[in-house]
Amino acid sequence: MELWSLLPVPVQSLIATVLIILPLLGVVAWYTYAERKVIGYMQVRIGPNRVGWRGLLQPIADALKLMMKEIIIPTQANKQLFLIAPMISIIPALAAWAVIPFDAGLVLADINAGLLYVLAMTSLGVYGVIIAGWASNSKYAFLGSLRAAAQIVAYEIAMGFALVGVLVAAGSLNFSAIVMAQQGGVWHWFWLPLLPLFGVYYISGVAETNRAPFDVAEGESEIVAGFHVEYSGMAFAIFFLAEYANMVLIAMLTTLMFFGGWLSPFQGIPVLESLFAGVPGIIWLLIKTFFFMFTFLWLRATFPRYRYDQIMRLGWKVFIPITIVWILVVALAVVFEVSPWWSATA
Amino acid sequence: MLDNYLHILIFILVASLISIAPPILGSLLGPRRAYAEKDSPYECGFAAFENARMQFDVRYYLVAILFIVFDLEIAFLFPWAIVVKELGMAGFMAMFVFLGILVVGFIYEWKKGALEWE
Numbered sequence: 001m002e003l004w005s006l007l008p009v010p011v012q013s014l015i016a017t018v019l020i021i022l023p024l025l026g027v028v029a030w031y032t033y034a035e036r037k038v039i040g041y042m043q044v045r046i047g048p049n050r051v052g053w054r055g056l057l058q059p060i061a062d063a064l065k066l067m068m069k070e071i072i073i074p075t076q077a078n079k080q081l082f083l084i085a086p087m088i089s090i091i092p093a094l095a096a097w098a099v100i101p102f103d104a105g106l107v108l109a110d111i112n113a114g115l116l117y118v119l120a121m122t123s124l125g126v127y128g129v130i131i132a133g134w135a136s137n138s139k140y141a142f143l144g145s146l147r148a149a150a151q152i153v154a155y156e157i158a159m160g161f162a163l164v165g166v167l168v169a170a171g172s173l174n175f176s177a178i179v180m181a182q183q184g185g186v187w188h189w190f191w192l193p194l195l196p197l198f199g200v201y202y203i204s205g206v207a208e209t210n211r212a213p214f215d216v217a218e219g220e221s222e223i224v225a226g227f228h229v230e231y232s233g234m235a236f237a238i239f240f241l242a243e244y245a246n247m248v249l250i251a252m253l254t255t256l257m258f259f260g261g262w263l264s265p266f267q268g269i270p271v272l273e274s275l276f277a278g279v280p281g282i283i284w285l286l287i288k289t290f291f292f293m294f295t296f297l298w299l300r301a302t303f304p305r306y307r308y309d310q311i312m313r314l315g316w317k318v319f320i321p322i323t324i325v326w327i328l329v330v331a332l333a334v335v336f337e338v339s340p341w342w343s344a345t346a
Numbered sequence: 347m348l349d350n351y352l353h354i355l356i357f358i359l360v361a362s363l364i365s366i367a368p369p370i371l372g373s374l375l376g377p378r379r380a381y382a383e384k385d386s387p388y389e390c391g392f393a394a395f396e397n398a399r400m401q402f403d404v405r406y407y408l409v410a411i412l413f414i415v416f417d418l419e420i421a422f423l424f425p426w427a428i429v430v431k432e433l434g435m436a437g438f439m440a441m442f443v444f445l446g447i448l449v450v451g452f453i454y455e456w457k458k459g460a461l462e463w464e
Binding site for chain 2: 009010013014016017018020021025066067068069070071072073074075076083086087090091094095097098099108109110111116117136137138139140141142143146149150153154156157160161163164165167168171172173224229230233234235237238308309312313316317320321324327328331332334335342
């Protein structure tokens with residue numbers, strides 16, 4: 001500990017950054033494996049099972065294969081933008097993790113504007129998609145990026161309103177404060193008083209990451225792969241990484257804002273609370289996050305793709321009215337200090 | 347306090363490195379055997395007969411404009427949301443009026459058909 005505080009601050013943050021990003025990349029890599037395995041079993045297949053024990057080394061094999069592949073740059077493509085687009089996708093997807101708290105006090109950058117920063121970072125992701133589709137100079141890529149852009153901005157509004165509801169309830173932009181505002185066991189977490197906002201946020205998160213059933217931007221059967229049809233090898237892998245990093249991020253944010261982050265679900269329950277008192281907060285956080293990551297895969301295996309007009313109708317005509325009404329409801333509840341969530345003592 | 351923003355800056359720099367490294371690695375390890383057909387835009391088995399810079403539906407443009415309006419509203423709501431508890435009823439009523447005007451605009455564009463998509 002003393003040695004740690006002796007290190008210059010940039011070195012400290014460099015070490016902490018690596019300690020966050022490396023496990024994150026590991027989670028992302030094996031998330032792709034989990035996806036193939038989970039969807040495989042849901043469709044009564046067994047999924048990858050050749051590389052390593054039960055296919056556990058499949059992500060490494062995939063990464064090596066992609067590394068050895070040619071990165072094709074189409075002649076008609078806008079070369080600089082074509083190469084920059086994947087970077088613009090992944091940098092915000094990773095950078096948002098700088099403010100995520102993993103346990104009480106276990107956070108790299110404990111800034112007051114944490115949620116604002118994450119909202120800004122996740123909003124930047126859409127530029128990667130638009131630039132990729134434009135720079136490819138291919139019809140399918142262009143159509144895919146148009147669809148993706150319109151869809152992402154439509155759901156970003158619903159998502160932003162849902163976040164405003166969380167802010168009203170928590171009274172802070174700081175993630176640690178948002179989690180601490182949910183203390184008191186599973187019924188005090190915000191998913192209950194903010195239930196409609198939780199639903200809107202999670203579904204918008206699925207739509208924002210262009211995941212099934214909202215994956216018209218990729219639409220394999222109609223526009224082949226959408227905005228990244230012209231990308232190959234490692235350039236494609238970056239888009240892939242960004243998509244999965246964003247999914248993990250959405251799962252983590254859902255946990256932090258609606259499911260009490262690192263808090264134990266048994267707070268205030270007589271026997272269970274002491275029984276599980278020894279479990280570190282990060283374990284609870286990871287259990288909850290992994291559950292939401294699983295639901296992403298579950299959705300993909302269960303639902304057929306939405307039609308584009310249905311997607312836009314859901315975003316504009318259903319989600320936005322719901323969130324506006326519920327923001328007012330929550331604001332009233334906060335002003336009148338409705339217990340048990342906003343009682344005067346809390 | 348400023349340390350926190352230094353952490354973020356370094357985090358973003360590391361993230362940038364991670365985004366640059368794989369394509370460089372890929373271009374070093376991978377082959378580069380270009381020919382005209384491979385480097386042409388993707389098409390399902392025939393030569394592309396139309397430029398990709400084509401006309402597109404004006405609705406996409408409309409959605410982008412509506413997005414700017416609503417996203418700005420959200421930006422206005424953020425500071426209010428933090429302090430609504432301290433402001434009490436007066437703060438709630440002020441934002442109620444603001445949201446009311448927003449909803450009137452929303453209903454207008456709904457009735458005008460700006461949200462229709464067929």
